Amino acid sequence: MSDGTQIRIDLDASTPVNRQIVDQIRTLLVEGVLPPGADLPSVRRLATDLGVHFATVADAYRTLAEEGWLEISHGRSARVLPRRAPAADREADELFRRRLRQLVAEARSQGVSAKKIASELDSLAKGMTP
Amino acid sequence: MNRAWPAIFPIALLPLIFHWMPLWRRNGIWFGVTVAPGYTDGPEARSVLHRFRIAIWLLALAAVTVTALGPPADFPWAFPAAMTLELAGALTAFAHARRQTLPHAVSPSPVRSASLTVAPEGLPGGFAAVLVPFAILGATALYLYLNWSRIAERFPVHWGIDGSPDRWSGRTWQGVYTPLLLGAAHCGLMLLIGLGILRFSPRGRVAANAAASAQFRRVILQFLVAAVWGMALLLAAVSLAPVLGERPLGNWPPILIALGLLALAIPFVWRLIRIGRTTGGGGDGTPDQCWKLGIFYFNPADAAIFVEKRFGIGYTINFANRVTWLFGGLILLFSLVPVLLRYL
Numbered sequence: 001m002s003d004g005t006q007i008r009i010d011l012d013a014s015t016p017v018n019r020q021i022v023d024q025i026r027t028l029l030v031e032g033v034l035p036p037g038a039d040l041p042s043v044r045r046l047a048t049d050l051g052v053h054f055a056t057v058a059d060a061y062r063t064l065a066e067e068g069w070l071e072i073s074h075g076r077s078a079r080v081l082p083r084r085a086p087a088a089d090r091e092a093d094e095l096f097r098r099r100l101r102q103l104v105a106e107a108r109s110q111g112v113s114a115k116k117i118a119s120e121l122d123s124l125a126k127g128m129t130p
Numbered sequence: 131m132n133r134a135w136p137a138i139f140p141i142a143l144l145p146l147i148f149h150w151m152p153l154w155r156r157n158g159i160w161f162g163v164t165v166a167p168g169y170t171d172g173p174e175a176r177s178v179l180h181r182f183r184i185a186i187w188l189l190a191l192a193a194v195t196v197t198a199l200g201p202p203a204d205f206p207w208a209f210p211a212a213m214t215l216e217l218a219g220a221l222t223a224f225a226h227a228r229r230q231t232l233p234h235a236v237s238p239s240p241v242r243s244a245s246l247t248v249a250p251e252g253l254p255g256g257f258a259a260v261l262v263p264f265a266i267l268g269a270t271a272l273y274l275y276l277n278w279s280r281i282a283e284r285f286p287v288h289w290g291i292d293g294s295p296d297r298w299s300g301r302t303w304q305g306v307y308t309p310l311l312l313g314a315a316h317c318g319l320m321l322l323i324g325l326g327i328l329r330f331s332p333r334g335r336v337a338a339n340a341a342a343s344a345q346f347r348r349v350i351l352q353f354l355v356a357a358v359w360g361m362a363l364l365l366a367a368v369s370l371a372p373v374l375g376e377r378p379l380g381n382w383p384p385i386l387i388a389l390g391l392l393a394l395a396i397p398f399v400w401r402l403i404r405i406g407r408t409t410g411g412g413g414d415g416t417p418d419q420c421w422k423l424g425i426f427y428f429n430p431a432d433a434a435i436f437v438e439k440r441f442g443i444g445y446t447i448n449f450a451n452r453v454t455w456l457f458g459g460l461i462l463l464f465s466l467v468p469v470l471l472r473y474l
Contacts, residue, residue, distance in 0.1 A: 003245055003247060041248055048330060048435075049332050049334070053430075053433060077248055
């Protein structure tokens with residue numbers, strides 16, 4: 001059952017589960033794996049499949065809805081909305097730089113070359129159309 | 131002939147089931163505990179199993195002795211006492227085996243996976259599979275209504291182990307329609323459980339076992355639908371007794387009919403056992419500490435209502451979920467139909 005729309009959470013990870021769900025669904029949305037108009041499982045279905053509380057999934061869906069990715073209505077599955085990327089403000093730029101810096105530092109500390117990091121970043125950025 | 135011997139049959143069947151039950155499991159689970167791959171083939175695991183089986187057969191011997199004391203008419207408490215002894219004893223033996231296994235537990239994988247695809251799911255066979263059993267019961271009711279004058283004033287509603295009637299009823303609406311109402315209630319109950327499994331059980335939490343979990347779920351649902359059909363056909367046949375005579379199922383002894391029905395379950399059980407063997411390690415996506423006595427699942431942080439059993443085959447319920455109690459209430463309501471019918 002390994003399709004392109006699988007998400008994985010790690011209950012022992014330091015990142016909260018709702019954050020993990022948001023990050024992974026957002027990645028699939030940005031990559032276009034989940035196109036506008038696609039239905040996502042209901043809160044109950046996804047919570048049951050992952051073995052977490054409804055509130056955890058509901059919170060993740062709410063975050064994505066606030067970002068403009070999803071339309072959620074009570075009793076129905078969530079639907080992906082067409083979304084135009086907003087112009088990044090200074091705060092978003094700063095947050096991106098800070099997180100990228102940490103990630104690059106981690107990759108470098110594990111021996112990944114600067115060239116490899118640059119090419120991966122370039123390929124990822126071009127492959128994603130928000 | 132000692133009339134207690136039919137009662138000995140279920141008492142002898144139980145230990146046979148308990149004898150094999152520890153082996154009807156997912157790989158990596160032993161007496162309800164997540165263990166390392168390969169542990170179950172080791173001497174410690176085999177020793178726990180051996181002791182469990184000895185306990186089961188000693189209990190069976192005690193239960194058979196109690197039942198063989200005399201005919202049920204003279205010792206009505208003997209059969210219930212023997213069954214209680216076997217069931218409670220087996221649970222205790224299981225709890226003991228689990229305690230012996232716990233020191234060898236390993237942490238289940240904390241990684242869970244889920245698909246974001248929304249595939250439409252339904253009961254096997256769709257609407258037709260669900261409606262046909264009720265149509266059979268309905269058609270039988272209509273036939274009885276149209277042939278009311280042919281119904282005998284007194285007719286059998288229960289048959290003994292040798293096939294001769296031992297309980298009778300009169301030509302009243304309760305007497306004639308009770309088996310059909312019971313059939314409808316039981317079919318409804320089983321379909322309710324099937325729909326519950328479909329909507330409120332995980333589709334596969336551990337990526338390596340997702341395919342096996344999906345297959346397991348499918349076979350369980352097929353089994354439930356087949357059981358609903360079997361139940362409807364059997365109770366429709368029994369309901370026709372007032373018109374067809376004392377033996378609506380022919381001259382077959384009821385014990386053979388019961389065994390035949392049990393035999394129908396064997397292919398499903400066999401498939402489920404084989405699916406369990408194909409699962410990999412990593413557990414079943416439920417934490418060990420949430421399995422009380424290894425049998426009762428209690429996890430408030432889990433949205434699932436139905437989860438796969440760790441001991442035995444099938445699904446059990448998450449007792450910590452409030453919806454479970456609502457669902458349980460509905461099931462109880464359906465189960466009370468036979469009792470309510472007696473007082474109508």
